[in-house]
Amino acid sequence: MLNDVLIFKKIKDGDIETFEQVFRQYYLPLYMYSFGIIGRKDAAEEIVQELFYVLWRDREALNIVRSMKSYLYGAVRNQSLQYFEHQYVKERHRENILSRKLEASETTAQEQIEYKELQNIINRTLEQLPERRLRIFRMHRMEGRKYKEIAQLLSVSIKTVEAEMTKAYQILRQEIEKYTHAS
Template sequence: MNTFDEKNLFVSIQQGDVKAFEKLFKTYYGYLCSFATKILNNPDSAEEIVQEFFVKFWERRSDLSIETSLKNYLFRSVKNLCLNHIKHNNIKLQHAKTVLAETEMQPFNNSYVEVHLADDIAKSIEELPEKRREIFRLSREEGLKYREIAEKLNLSVKTVEAQMGLAIKSLRDKLKKYNTFLFYFLFAKIKKA
Protein backbone atom coordinates (compact mmCIF):
# COMPACT_ATOMS: atom_id res chain seq x y z
CA MET A 1 0.00 0.00 0.00
CA ASN A 2 1.57 3.30 -1.05
CA THR A 3 1.59 6.50 1.02
CA PHE A 4 -1.21 8.10 -1.01
CA ASP A 5 -3.48 5.05 -0.52
CA GLU A 6 -2.65 4.99 3.20
CA LYS A 7 -3.59 8.66 3.61
CA ASN A 8 -6.89 8.18 1.79
CA LEU A 9 -7.63 5.06 3.84
CA PHE A 10 -6.86 6.86 7.09
CA VAL A 11 -9.08 9.83 6.15
CA SER A 12 -11.93 7.40 5.38
CA ILE A 13 -11.40 5.65 8.74
CA GLN A 14 -11.44 8.99 10.57
CA GLN A 15 -14.82 9.68 8.93
CA GLY A 16 -16.18 6.40 10.32
CA ASP A 17 -15.88 4.23 7.19
CA VAL A 18 -16.12 0.67 8.55
CA LYS A 19 -15.11 -0.90 5.22
CA ALA A 20 -11.89 1.17 5.19
CA PHE A 21 -11.16 0.05 8.75
CA GLU A 22 -11.77 -3.60 7.79
CA LYS A 23 -9.37 -3.19 4.85
CA LEU A 24 -6.71 -1.80 7.19
CA PHE A 25 -7.35 -4.63 9.66
CA LYS A 26 -7.15 -7.35 7.00
CA THR A 27 -4.03 -5.83 5.45
CA TYR A 28 -1.99 -5.51 8.64
CA TYR A 29 -3.45 -7.82 11.30
CA GLY A 30 -1.34 -10.87 10.43
CA TYR A 31 1.85 -8.85 10.03
CA LEU A 32 1.30 -7.05 13.33
CA CYS A 33 0.62 -10.34 15.16
CA SER A 34 3.85 -11.84 13.76
CA PHE A 35 5.76 -8.68 14.70
CA ALA A 36 4.34 -8.68 18.26
CA THR A 37 5.03 -12.42 18.64
CA LYS A 38 8.71 -11.83 17.83
CA ILE A 39 8.87 -9.23 20.61
CA LEU A 40 6.85 -11.12 23.23
CA ASN A 41 7.59 -14.72 22.25
CA ASN A 42 3.94 -15.42 23.08
CA PRO A 43 1.41 -15.67 20.20
CA ASP A 44 -1.66 -15.40 22.46
CA SER A 45 -0.46 -12.21 24.15
CA ALA A 46 0.60 -10.84 20.78
CA GLU A 47 -2.89 -11.45 19.32
CA GLU A 48 -4.57 -9.84 22.33
CA ILE A 49 -2.34 -6.76 22.09
CA VAL A 50 -2.97 -6.34 18.36
CA GLN A 51 -6.73 -6.82 18.82
CA GLU A 52 -6.84 -4.28 21.65
CA PHE A 53 -4.77 -1.88 19.54
CA PHE A 54 -7.27 -2.06 16.65
CA VAL A 55 -10.23 -1.57 19.01
CA LYS A 56 -8.62 1.54 20.53
CA PHE A 57 -7.52 2.76 17.09
CA TRP A 58 -11.15 2.65 15.91
CA GLU A 59 -12.48 4.25 19.10
CA ARG A 60 -9.97 7.14 18.91
CA ARG A 61 -9.91 7.42 15.10
CA SER A 62 -11.25 10.99 14.97
CA ASP A 63 -8.66 12.24 17.50
CA LEU A 64 -5.64 10.57 15.88
CA SER A 65 -2.98 12.55 14.08
CA ILE A 66 -0.45 10.49 12.14
CA GLU A 67 2.70 12.36 11.12
CA THR A 68 4.55 9.40 9.59
CA SER A 69 3.13 6.74 7.28
CA LEU A 70 0.13 4.78 8.55
CA LYS A 71 2.14 1.55 8.34
CA ASN A 72 4.93 3.03 10.50
CA TYR A 73 2.33 4.28 12.99
CA LEU A 74 0.74 0.82 13.28
CA PHE A 75 4.03 -1.01 13.84
CA ARG A 76 5.43 1.62 16.22
CA SER A 77 2.19 1.58 18.27
CA VAL A 78 2.16 -2.21 18.54
CA LYS A 79 5.86 -2.21 19.46
CA ASN A 80 5.20 0.29 22.27
CA LEU A 81 2.24 -1.75 23.52
CA CYS A 82 4.43 -4.88 23.56
CA LEU A 83 7.16 -3.08 25.51
CA ASN A 84 4.56 -1.79 27.98
CA HIS A 85 3.21 -5.33 28.32
CA ILE A 86 6.71 -6.64 29.12
CA LYS A 87 7.28 -3.84 31.62
CA HIS A 88 3.88 -4.47 33.24
CA ASN A 89 4.60 -8.21 33.49
CA ASN A 90 7.97 -7.50 35.11
CA ILE A 91 6.22 -5.30 37.68
CA LYS A 92 3.64 -8.05 38.30
CA LEU A 93 6.42 -10.60 38.67
CA GLN A 94 8.20 -8.39 41.23
CA HIS A 95 4.92 -7.92 43.08
CA ALA A 96 4.26 -11.66 42.97
CA LYS A 97 7.68 -12.41 44.45
CA THR A 98 6.99 -9.93 47.26
CA VAL A 99 3.54 -11.42 47.93
CA LEU A 100 4.92 -14.96 47.93
CA ALA A 101 7.69 -13.97 50.34
CA GLU A 102 5.11 -12.35 52.64
CA THR A 103 2.66 -15.25 52.46
CA GLU A 104 5.35 -17.80 53.27
CA MET A 105 5.86 -15.96 56.56
CA GLN A 106 2.13 -15.86 57.36
CA PRO A 107 0.43 -18.75 59.13
CA PHE A 108 -2.60 -19.09 56.80
CA ASN A 109 -2.95 -21.92 54.30
CA ASN A 110 -2.31 -20.83 50.68
CA SER A 111 -4.11 -23.87 49.29
CA TYR A 112 -7.31 -22.60 50.95
CA VAL A 113 -7.09 -19.40 48.88
CA GLU A 114 -6.26 -21.37 45.72
CA VAL A 115 -9.25 -23.70 46.18
CA HIS A 116 -11.63 -20.75 46.60
CA LEU A 117 -10.10 -18.96 43.63
CA ALA A 118 -10.40 -22.09 41.47
CA ASP A 119 -14.05 -22.45 42.55
CA ASP A 120 -14.75 -18.80 41.79
CA ILE A 121 -13.06 -19.09 38.38
CA ALA A 122 -15.16 -22.15 37.52
CA LYS A 123 -18.33 -20.39 38.73
CA SER A 124 -17.50 -17.22 36.78
CA ILE A 125 -16.90 -19.24 33.60
CA GLU A 126 -20.26 -21.00 34.08
CA GLU A 127 -21.99 -17.60 34.40
CA LEU A 128 -20.78 -16.49 30.97
CA PRO A 129 -23.41 -16.54 28.20
CA GLU A 130 -23.49 -19.96 26.52
CA LYS A 131 -21.73 -19.10 23.23
CA ARG A 132 -19.11 -16.94 24.98
CA ARG A 133 -18.46 -19.76 27.49
CA GLU A 134 -18.04 -22.27 24.65
CA ILE A 135 -15.60 -19.98 22.80
CA PHE A 136 -13.67 -19.32 26.01
CA ARG A 137 -13.33 -23.03 26.81
CA LEU A 138 -12.24 -23.92 23.28
CA SER A 139 -9.54 -21.25 23.50
CA ARG A 140 -8.32 -21.63 27.06
CA GLU A 141 -9.00 -25.27 27.87
CA GLU A 142 -8.55 -26.91 24.47
CA GLY A 143 -5.91 -24.46 23.24
CA LEU A 144 -7.58 -23.75 19.89
CA LYS A 145 -6.62 -20.62 17.98
CA TYR A 146 -9.33 -18.05 17.17
CA ARG A 147 -9.35 -19.13 13.52
CA GLU A 148 -9.88 -22.79 14.52
CA ILE A 149 -12.71 -21.83 16.89
CA ALA A 150 -14.34 -19.73 14.17
CA GLU A 151 -14.24 -22.68 11.76
CA LYS A 152 -15.49 -25.16 14.36
CA LEU A 153 -18.44 -22.96 15.42
CA ASN A 154 -19.11 -21.49 11.97
CA LEU A 155 -18.46 -17.93 13.17
CA SER A 156 -16.27 -15.11 11.92
CA VAL A 157 -12.83 -14.69 13.50
CA LYS A 158 -13.87 -11.15 14.53
CA THR A 159 -16.85 -12.58 16.46
CA VAL A 160 -14.59 -15.04 18.25
CA GLU A 161 -12.11 -12.26 19.09
CA ALA A 162 -14.85 -10.00 20.42
CA GLN A 163 -16.41 -12.78 22.53
CA MET A 164 -13.02 -13.75 24.00
CA GLY A 165 -12.33 -10.13 24.88
CA LEU A 166 -15.69 -9.86 26.64
CA ALA A 167 -15.16 -13.18 28.45
CA ILE A 168 -11.73 -12.16 29.76
CA LYS A 169 -13.00 -8.75 30.84
CA SER A 170 -15.93 -10.34 32.65
CA LEU A 171 -13.67 -12.82 34.47
CA ARG A 172 -11.20 -10.10 35.46
CA ASP A 173 -14.05 -7.98 36.84
CA LYS A 174 -15.57 -10.88 38.80
CA LEU A 175 -12.23 -12.07 40.19
CA LYS A 176 -10.57 -8.74 40.96
CA LYS A 177 -10.85 -9.31 44.70
CA TYR A 178 -8.07 -11.89 44.38
CA ASN A 179 -4.43 -11.07 44.24
CA THR A 180 -3.51 -10.55 40.57
CA PHE A 181 -0.63 -12.99 40.69
CA LEU A 182 -2.72 -15.84 42.09
CA PHE A 183 -5.39 -15.21 39.46
CA TYR A 184 -2.87 -15.42 36.60
CA PHE A 185 -1.04 -18.34 38.19
CA LEU A 186 -4.17 -20.46 38.51
CA PHE A 187 -5.60 -19.22 35.25
CA ALA A 188 -2.47 -20.47 33.48
CA LYS A 189 -2.84 -23.83 35.25
CA ILE A 190 -6.44 -24.14 34.06
CA LYS A 191 -5.42 -23.25 30.51
CA LYS A 192 -2.89 -26.09 30.38
CA ALA A 193 -5.26 -28.62 31.94
Protein backbone atom coordinates in the same frame (compact mmCIF):
# COMPACT_ATOMS: atom_id res chain seq x y z
CA MET B 1 2.35 8.66 1.62
CA LEU B 2 -0.61 10.32 -0.11
CA ASN B 3 -2.33 6.95 -0.12
CA ASP B 4 -1.89 6.67 3.68
CA VAL B 5 -3.22 10.19 4.20
CA LEU B 6 -6.33 9.23 2.24
CA ILE B 7 -6.67 5.97 4.21
CA PHE B 8 -6.41 7.85 7.53
CA LYS B 9 -8.97 10.38 6.36
CA LYS B 10 -11.42 7.66 5.31
CA ILE B 11 -11.03 5.83 8.62
CA LYS B 12 -11.40 9.12 10.49
CA ASP B 13 -14.63 9.73 8.56
CA GLY B 14 -15.95 6.30 9.62
CA ASP B 15 -15.38 4.31 6.41
CA ILE B 16 -15.68 0.76 7.76
CA GLU B 17 -14.62 -0.85 4.48
CA THR B 18 -11.29 1.00 4.50
CA PHE B 19 -10.79 0.09 8.15
CA GLU B 20 -11.50 -3.60 7.42
CA GLN B 21 -9.06 -3.50 4.50
CA VAL B 22 -6.32 -2.12 6.79
CA PHE B 23 -7.22 -4.75 9.38
CA ARG B 24 -6.94 -7.61 6.86
CA GLN B 25 -3.70 -6.28 5.42
CA TYR B 26 -1.88 -5.70 8.72
CA TYR B 27 -3.40 -8.02 11.34
CA LEU B 28 -1.24 -11.10 10.69
CA PRO B 29 2.08 -9.25 10.19
CA LEU B 30 1.44 -7.19 13.35
CA TYR B 31 0.51 -10.32 15.28
CA MET B 32 3.74 -12.02 14.17
CA TYR B 33 5.74 -8.91 15.08
CA SER B 34 4.23 -8.76 18.57
CA PHE B 35 4.65 -12.51 19.05
CA GLY B 36 8.31 -12.15 18.08
CA ILE B 37 8.76 -9.57 20.83
CA ILE B 38 6.82 -11.18 23.68
CA GLY B 39 6.66 -14.84 22.72
CA ARG B 40 3.06 -15.39 23.84
CA LYS B 41 0.36 -16.02 21.27
CA ASP B 42 -2.58 -14.97 23.44
CA ALA B 43 -0.91 -11.73 24.52
CA ALA B 44 0.22 -10.89 20.99
CA GLU B 45 -3.30 -11.46 19.70
CA GLU B 46 -4.77 -9.29 22.45
CA ILE B 47 -2.30 -6.48 21.75
CA VAL B 48 -3.11 -6.35 18.04
CA GLN B 49 -6.86 -6.64 18.61
CA GLU B 50 -6.72 -3.85 21.18
CA LEU B 51 -4.74 -1.68 18.74
CA PHE B 52 -7.40 -2.01 16.05
CA TYR B 53 -10.20 -1.53 18.57
CA VAL B 54 -8.65 1.72 19.84
CA LEU B 55 -7.89 2.83 16.29
CA TRP B 56 -11.57 2.50 15.36
CA ARG B 57 -12.93 3.82 18.67
CA ASP B 58 -10.74 6.93 18.61
CA ARG B 59 -10.71 7.38 14.83
CA GLU B 60 -12.16 10.90 14.98
CA ALA B 61 -9.16 12.05 17.03
CA LEU B 62 -6.62 10.53 14.62
CA ASN B 63 -3.82 12.90 13.77
CA ILE B 64 -1.23 10.67 12.16
CA VAL B 65 1.50 12.16 10.01
CA ARG B 66 3.58 9.00 9.51
CA SER B 67 2.84 6.13 7.20
CA MET B 68 0.15 3.64 8.18
CA LYS B 69 2.72 0.87 8.45
CA SER B 70 5.10 2.78 10.73
CA TYR B 71 2.20 3.99 12.90
CA LEU B 72 0.81 0.46 13.39
CA TYR B 73 4.19 -1.20 13.95
CA GLY B 74 5.24 1.54 16.38
CA ALA B 75 2.02 1.13 18.34
CA VAL B 76 2.42 -2.66 18.49
CA ARG B 77 6.05 -2.33 19.58
CA ASN B 78 5.10 0.10 22.36
CA GLN B 79 2.23 -2.10 23.57
CA SER B 80 4.43 -5.20 23.49
CA LEU B 81 7.10 -3.46 25.57
CA GLN B 82 4.45 -2.23 28.01
CA TYR B 83 3.21 -5.80 28.27
CA PHE B 84 6.74 -6.90 29.22
CA GLU B 85 6.98 -4.17 31.85
CA HIS B 86 3.57 -5.10 33.23
CA GLN B 87 4.52 -8.78 33.43
CA TYR B 88 7.76 -7.87 35.20
CA VAL B 89 5.91 -5.73 37.77
CA LYS B 90 3.32 -8.48 38.32
CA GLU B 91 6.03 -11.08 38.83
CA ARG B 92 7.93 -8.86 41.28
CA HIS B 93 4.71 -8.20 43.19
CA ARG B 94 3.90 -11.92 43.30
CA GLU B 95 7.41 -12.72 44.54
CA ASN B 96 7.12 -10.02 47.19
CA ILE B 97 3.80 -11.41 48.44
CA LEU B 98 5.14 -14.97 48.51
CA SER B 99 8.20 -13.79 50.42
CA ARG B 100 6.03 -12.04 53.00
CA LYS B 101 3.80 -15.09 53.38
CA LEU B 102 6.85 -17.28 53.87
CA GLU B 103 8.26 -14.93 56.52
CA ALA B 104 4.91 -14.79 58.29
CA SER B 105 4.56 -18.57 58.28
CA GLU B 106 7.98 -18.90 59.87
CA THR B 107 6.55 -17.65 63.15
CA THR B 108 7.22 -20.60 65.34
CA ALA B 109 4.75 -22.36 67.55
CA GLN B 110 6.98 -21.38 70.47
CA GLU B 111 6.56 -17.68 69.65
CA GLN B 112 2.80 -18.12 69.53
CA ILE B 113 2.81 -19.87 72.91
CA GLU B 114 4.98 -17.13 74.42
CA TYR B 115 2.67 -14.45 73.04
CA LYS B 116 -0.38 -16.15 74.58
CA GLU B 117 1.41 -16.53 77.92
CA LEU B 118 2.33 -12.85 77.89
CA GLN B 119 -1.27 -11.89 77.09
CA ASN B 120 -2.45 -14.03 80.03
CA ILE B 121 0.05 -12.35 82.37
CA ILE B 122 -1.09 -8.89 81.27
CA ASN B 123 -4.77 -9.80 81.68
CA ARG B 124 -4.20 -11.35 85.14
CA THR B 125 -2.18 -8.32 86.24
CA LEU B 126 -4.88 -5.92 85.05
CA GLU B 127 -7.56 -7.90 86.91
CA GLN B 128 -5.59 -7.45 90.15
CA LEU B 129 -5.43 -3.66 89.85
CA PRO B 130 -7.64 -1.60 92.15
CA GLU B 131 -10.97 -0.79 90.50
CA ARG B 132 -10.32 2.93 89.89
CA ARG B 133 -6.82 2.29 88.48
CA LEU B 134 -8.16 -0.40 86.16
CA ARG B 135 -11.00 1.84 85.01
CA ILE B 136 -8.61 4.73 84.28
CA PHE B 137 -6.20 2.38 82.49
CA ARG B 138 -8.97 0.96 80.27
CA MET B 139 -10.41 4.39 79.50
CA HIS B 140 -7.01 5.60 78.37
CA ARG B 141 -5.50 2.52 76.69
CA MET B 142 -8.56 0.71 75.33
CA GLU B 143 -10.94 3.61 74.67
CA GLY B 144 -8.26 6.13 73.67
CA ARG B 145 -9.46 8.89 76.01
CA LYS B 146 -7.18 11.76 77.07
CA TYR B 147 -6.20 12.26 80.71
CA LYS B 148 -8.22 15.49 80.90
CA GLU B 149 -11.38 13.76 79.64
CA ILE B 150 -10.94 10.87 82.09
CA ALA B 151 -10.45 13.32 84.96
CA GLN B 152 -13.68 15.12 84.07
CA LEU B 153 -15.69 11.90 83.69
CA LEU B 154 -14.48 10.49 87.01
CA SER B 155 -14.47 13.82 88.88
CA VAL B 156 -10.79 13.53 89.81
CA SER B 157 -7.77 15.69 89.07
CA ILE B 158 -5.56 15.16 86.04
CA LYS B 159 -2.70 14.50 88.48
CA THR B 160 -4.71 11.60 89.95
CA VAL B 161 -5.21 10.13 86.47
CA GLU B 162 -1.48 10.51 85.76
CA ALA B 163 -0.55 8.88 89.07
CA GLU B 164 -2.91 5.93 88.53
CA MET B 165 -1.56 5.38 85.00
CA THR B 166 2.03 5.54 86.26
CA LYS B 167 1.28 2.94 88.95
CA ALA B 168 -0.53 0.70 86.45
CA TYR B 169 2.44 0.85 84.05
CA GLN B 170 4.90 0.12 86.87
CA ILE B 171 2.99 -2.98 87.95
CA LEU B 172 2.62 -4.22 84.36
CA ARG B 173 6.31 -3.61 83.67
CA GLN B 174 7.31 -5.56 86.81
CA GLU B 175 5.14 -8.55 85.89
CA ILE B 176 6.35 -8.59 82.28
CA GLU B 177 9.99 -8.38 83.43
CA LYS B 178 9.41 -11.34 85.77
CA TYR B 179 8.07 -13.31 82.82
CA THR B 180 10.84 -12.34 80.38
CA HIS B 181 13.60 -13.07 82.89
CA ALA B 182 12.06 -16.43 83.76
CA SER B 183 11.93 -17.49 80.08
